[in-house]
Amino acid sequence: MPTATASQTIGPYWHLLEEKGWDDLTRFGPVPEGAARITLTGVVTDGDGAPVADGCVEVWQADPPASxxxxxxxxxxTDAQGRYSFTTLKPGPVPGRGDARQAPHIAITLLARGLLKPLVTRAYFAGEALNDTDPLLAAIEDPARRDTLLAREAGDGVWQFDIRLQGEGDGRAETVFLDV
Amino acid sequence: MSRSGRLDDAARDPIPFRPFSPGTQPPYDAPAYLSTRARHPARPLVTAPHTVTETTGPCFTPSRFPALADISATDGRAAQGERIIVNGRVLDEDGRPVPHTMLEIWQANAAGRYAHLVDQHNAPLDPHFRGVGRVFSDEQGNWRIVTIKPGAYPWRNHANAWRPNHIHFSLFGQGFAQRLVTQMYFPGDPLLPLDPIFNSIPDAAARDRLISSFDLETTQPEYALGYRFDIVLRGRGATPFEDGEHR
Known part of the structure; x- marks a missing residue:
């Protein structure tokens, strides 16, 4: 059998796909009881510290369960300053492999000109007790690197998660990207 | 996980997607494609064992995401250019069809210009061609679009650089880790050997599978030429040996 089809860049003209409201995951229905609406936002920068102004950021979360x-x-x-923003529901923990529990997180796919295949990362939430035992976070030994996966609360229900594609600068470390 | 239910024990050890075969995917750092210079990670990636996060994914339905399979005309007015029918199947690496999965497509018009503000190539826009479509594969993984053959266009990667004719494809498959964004090319395009994006894929056979084939069976008399483009998404579980054993 043939192997999986090769990836190619999404390029600079992918915005033709863009539709209003796709950045609001709560747009289809009411916020369920017990769920909290949050904003996940951040700035994407490249190895020169320049904003990635033509990026496509996609988020996926397995919790709350899809409905x-x-x-x-x-x-x-991303806008001219490299900023993206989503409205979504704060996820809870989900099962990990074996008996592990994973700390609440949102999976992120970044696609852009200059990326021949997607970059994948996860936004965790700073301050969650489960972060200390999350299997993926625990596998990253360097605390500065691990910190790149933590979104910080920047205001009421607003979580800041910056993404640095390459190198260090402006007080930012290269984001941990995942081989999935 | 049931669609409306809770994550249960079955979600604890989901069957992972298979790793990509060496050489069949482009690298992040491809110096001939200049835009990769400041955008590729310098650090090694961290391996993430597949959990429910990677093995499940969004379920797009035509009711929320309406299909648009014929983009060769707008409001009943035909776009300029050579009308073509592109069809194919979405399969996984075990040859199983991937049914009811969403495909997004976008492309330049026949003159090689995108209906996009950033594209300032001195070629005409076509008021009857927006260049965006969306289809869903059927039970057997089949899909089909009617469009216009896209033109080549210049870009500034190197001196006298032109992108070969191509159509962009975006697929989600059945899990987050099956996401695929790629480009379909056309047979016999003299620009292919010169294109750093196409040639970023190390394996020649993997490259060639991005080139559609002319398809006389799909071609309709007095209407449009047909092209075939099959898309393969990652399989699940271990890599099968040729004798059928798994490792």
Missing amino acids: DDFLGWGRAA
Whole structure:
């Protein structure tokens, strides 16, 4: 059998796909009881510290479980400053492999000109007790590197998660990207 | 995980997607494609064992995401250019069809210009061609679009650089880790050997599978030429040996 089809860059003109509202994961239905609406936002910068102004950021979360009112997926374009923003529901813990529990997280796919295949990372939430025992976070030994996966609360329900594609600078470390 | 239910024990050890075969995917750092210079990670990636996060994914339905399979005309007015029918199947690496999965497509018009503000190539826009479509594979993984053959266009990667004719494809498959964004090319395009994006894929056979084939069976008399483009998404579980054993 043939192997998986090769990836190619999404290029600079992918915005033709963009539709209003896809950055709001709560747009299909009411916020379920017990769920909290949050904003996940951040700035994407390259190895020169320049904003990635033509990026496509996609998020996926397995919790709250998908339903007709909640797809669990969204897409946002970065703006001229490299900023993206999503409205979503704060995820809870999900099972890991074996008996492990994973700390709440949102999976992120970054696609852009200059990326021949997607970059994948995860946004965890600073201050969650489960972060200390999350298997993926625990596998990253360097605390400065691990910190790149933590979104910080920047205001009421607003979580800041910057993404640095390459190198260090402006007080930012290269984001941990995942081989999935 | 049931669609409306909770994550249960079955979600604890989901069957992972298979690793990509060596050489069949492009690298992040491809010096001939200049835009990779400041955008590729310098650090090694961290391996993430597949959990429910990677093995499940969004379920797109035509009710929320309406299909648009014929983009060769707008409001009943035909776009300029050579009308073509592109069809194919979405399969996984075990040859199983991937049914009811969403495909997004976008492309330049026949003159090689995108209906996009950033594209300032001095070629005409076509008011009857927006260049964006969306289809869903059927039960057997089949899909089909009607469009216009896209033109080549210049870019500034190197001196006298032109992108070969191509159509962009975006697929989600059945899990987060099956996401695929790629480009379909056309047979016999003299620009292919010169294109750093196409040639970033190390394996020649993997490259060639991005080139569609002319398809006389799909071609409709007095209407449009047909092209075939099959898309393979990652399989699940271990890599099968040729004798059928798994490792």
